[in-house]
Each structure stands twice: as structure tokens, then as C-alpha cells.
Amino acid sequence: MTQNRSWIPYLLILPTVFFLGLLFIAPLVQTIWLAVSDNGMPSLANMRTMMIDINFGRSILNTFLLTLVVVPVQIAMALAMGTMVSKVNGGRETILWIWTIPLGISDLAAGMVWLSILQNTGYLNTLLFSMGLIERQTAWLTYQTPVALFVGIAVAEIWRGTAIVMIIIVAGLNQVPKEFKEAAEIFGASPWTRFTRITLPLIRPALQSALILRTVLAFEVFAVVYALGGRNFPVLVGEAYNWQNQNQNYSVAAAYAVLIMVISLIATLFYLKVIKVDPERLP
């Protein structure tokens, strides 16, 4: 009886389609149009304004540098953490729970946490001073200390965003039956060989998901950077924010938004191509 009413499934998914269309696709189309038009006519003027801006090159460089440093470190850390926690018998859930606490903190709050550590009167300076390593307050987060500023932001981002990678990796590791590792061990594979030749290839889908998710999020980095570096460390989303908020130029902000989207899409495609997941070759 029910299978004859073919319109029911459509009816049931209609609300989600409607709201997605209303709140996602419409703004997307608007944003794209905003970026490539000028006074209602197609134009590349906004793109030009964006590209000749003094912060454009730096924001691209900073965003990519940050992504290139943060994402591999997070993947490596998540793999190490996931592998370690898989050896733990008791208290595994508690450890995972503690590791995922940063996930529950908004990124702006995370930025504030690290600001309280790294600012001139922050915990880091207090510690270094009490240990006699510095003689007066040292500034770490200014445009005169670009390396320290970069490291500070990278550390804060790694602290904040590793948990999500780890959760995906742990889920992937749980999918690998222990017999594979035992078989490899019996046949003489060292722990490192077991990791590289057995575990890593078998968690490719998790690795791919984690890389896509984390890279896309890394290109969208903003709040932590804004809290720690302000305008001393321009990044793409920060520039979009500045053009929209301070310069009141919605069109150039839209151009930045489109650029970020294009970069994210390219990164996703890159991972899908490079880390091929063949269901035939999985457990």
C-alpha cells in the first residue's frame, strides 16, 4: 500500500531541501553574484580590488603556511594518540573524553585562552620570568615577532582542532581487526612496519575524511588568529571580515568568500584523487 504513494519520501525530505535552499544555496548564489558583479553588471572589479590589496598576498601565504603546518601535525598527533589509546584497556573512555574537551570550546574562546597565556602579562611570560629565563615582559604576538606569532597561532590551532581529527582516526583504527596486526607480527613485521604497511593503508577512508575536514576548516581559520594576532597576521577569512565590517565593502568580502570556497573545493578534490579509497581493498 505505502510503496504506491511515491510522493511520501519527497514530502518527508522537503523541509530539509527547502531550508537548505533558503539558507545555503540562495546566499551562496548571492555571494557569488556579489563577487563577480559591479552595480548589477558582471564585472571582475571586486576581484581586482581584492588582489591588489596590500594584505592579499600575505593573507594567502599565511593561510597556506598555517594549513601546511597545522594539518600534518594534527594528523600525526591524532595517529599517535589514537594508536596509544588503542593499547589502553582501562580508562580509555575517560582519556578520549579529556582529549576531546577542546572540541567543546568555541574557537574565539580558545583564542582567548591562548591569549591569556601568550600576551605580555600572560602565563608564559610569568613562568619564564620566575625561572629566570627572561628579565622583562617579552612580546610574542606583535608584527615584530612574526615567527613567535606564527608559532603561537599554530600551537593554539593544533590544540583546538586535533580532537576532531583524532575522533575520526580512532573510529578508523577501531575498524581494523586486530588479527591483521597479529598476522603481520607473526610474519615478522616490526611495530613501525605494521603501522605503515598494515594500519595506515587500512584506515585510508578515515584518513581521507580527516584530511578533507581538517584542511577545509584550516582554510577557514579566523577566530583564533583574530584573538591572538589581530591584524598582525592577516588570513583569508580575516580579510573578508575586515572588508565587510571595517571597509563596509560587501563585494570584496564576497570575492574573498568565493576564493576560500574555491580553494576548499580544490583541496577536497585533491584528497579524493590522491588518497583513493577502493572499497575492494578494505576489510
Added chain:
Amino acid sequence: MANIVIDSIRKDFGTFQALKEVSLTINDGEFVSLLGPSGCGKTTLLRIIAGLETGTSGDISVDGRSIVGLPPKDRGLAMVFQNYAVFPHMTVYENVAFGLRMQKADEARVKKQVEKAAALLHIEPNLGRYPNKLSGGQRQRVAVARALAVEPRVLLMDEPLSNLDALLRLEMRTELKTVLQAAGTTTIYVTHDQTEAMGLSDRIAVVHDGRIEQVGTPVEVYNHPATRFVGSFIGNPPMNFISMPVTAGHVAIGTKRFAVPAGSGDTILLGLRGETVERAPHGQGLEMQVRVAEPMGSHLLLTGSILGQAARVILPATETVRNGEMIGLTLDAKRLTWLSPDSGISYPAAA
């Protein structure tokens, strides 16, 4: 090629004793099964031999040298897992080659060994394929080929056939026997399937509750079970156990008197294999109240009671017995097992 001495291996998991001082000697080239119900400790023992688990105490030596404390790779053994553990991301060729690659064997030797093992297991056409393209039976062949390719001193098998369907299991059993005989590798085979153990083994070690209850050839274990457990675990239908009164060192059954082993008390437990009986003329022999008679084609299976105790016997298919009928059975004195009703341990077979 190796002989293995397992000496008083004990394994505790917390307060639970998985293995209670197990000892077993396996000769060079021998095929020994560890047979027992799930949870009896047989897989734990195998994993301790493999080095995947550490015994609480005791020693295992191969060719006179202790292997306790050695990592698995230095023990010179290979293993076939219950769920095959064939690597899904490698071709069949690379799977079979895996152990040799880990030994850093040169390419010529890898190729030679892989081809040899593949030929033995008839998997040459699949060498270039990925395991997920293969059926369970084919994957099991790959797992066995991978184990044999390294020419191990000892081959360990953990319920290798239990994931296969019944028909394939029978086929692989026969094939395994042929292959392992040709390879001549000392093999320890864990199974809960008594027909597998009977069919494949030179000797069977029956494991129960963390102990080895009996070690012997399949025929010995079948005909002369050392304990009540062994008798009831091996054989289908299981051995019948009938409690009987003893008078003056004899048990009276029908018109005959059977001498029972010295040292038995007022009652003794008769261990009776269902197929060792014959139908007796009316009024003679052991009386059996038949509840259900099932003609199986090859034989007639009777379920009922003897002396008020549940029993199952097998008669030739040519016999006809009605449900509810009372029949007489003739026993063969040489094929009876006598057990102590208290300890469940059998008396030594009469010479």
C-alpha cells in the same frame, strides 16, 4: 620441522585460570589438534605458543630451545587465523609473499616460494587479485599459502575452517590434509569441531576447563575416552553413560555377566558407544526403551532410555524399530569403557 615441548604452561586472567599447568609434547612433523569447547583455553594455549600472549608460568621449547620471551617473529612459526586475516589492501601474491618480504628474502626466492605455495593450494589464477574478490574458501587458501610460503618450523592454525560453510569445510579439510602431509610441517590445530580433529590429526589433545584431559590418536580417544567429558564431547551421538550396580566384580546385563575393572565400588558407569551394539533376540541383552526411531538412510538412530537413563544407539539401516518399542541390545565387551561414577575418570582398558 620441529618438535615442541610444552611444559606446565599456566595462564591467569586476573583470578580466572585459563590454563592450569598444561603439558604436551608434539613430535617432529606431527599434526596435533587441540580440541575442546569454546572457552576451554585451547586458543589461549595456541596464542601463547605463537607469542601473541604470554603465559603466567611454564616453558615452551622448540627443538630443545626455550622460545618463551622471544617475539613471535623469532619463533620460526606461521599462523592461520580463524577469520583468515588476509590483508585486503594487498594482492594475493603480496599476501603470500608477506612473510618472505619481512625476512628480506631476495626477489627470486620470493617468486619461487610464492609460486610453490600457490601451486600447492591451487590459487595461481588468483595471484593478481585482491582478497575481497575471493570467496571465503579461496581466502582461506591464501592464508594457508602465506603461512607455508615461509616454510615455518611450526604451523599454528586457529579454527581455520570454522568460517566456511559445511560443504566447503569438508572439501578444505581433505585438501588441508593432503597439503600438510606434502609439506610435512609440524602443525598445531585448534578446533571445537571433533570431526575435523578426528579427520586431520595424528593425535588429539582434548582440552577442557584449562586442562588437557586426554592425548591420543583419534581412534584411542574415540574408543577409550579417559574421562566422561572426552566421551561425551567426541562422537556423534556422544557416548552413552549408564550407571549400573556391581555385584561381586561383575555387572549383569541380560543373560550375560561382564567383569568390571578391579577397584570399582557398588556402582560403575558404563561408557557405551551407540554404534557398538547389536540387536539381541527378544528377552536377551540390555533392555532399551525406544522413544523415537529415526531412519537416517545409512543407519537407524534410536533415542530412548536404558535402565531409566537417557541413551542413543545406532543400528543398521536394515533394522526396523517402532517408536515406543522395547528392544534388547547385545554389547561387545571389548568396546566398552568403564568409568568411576564419582570422578568421571575411566578405568584402564582391560588387556
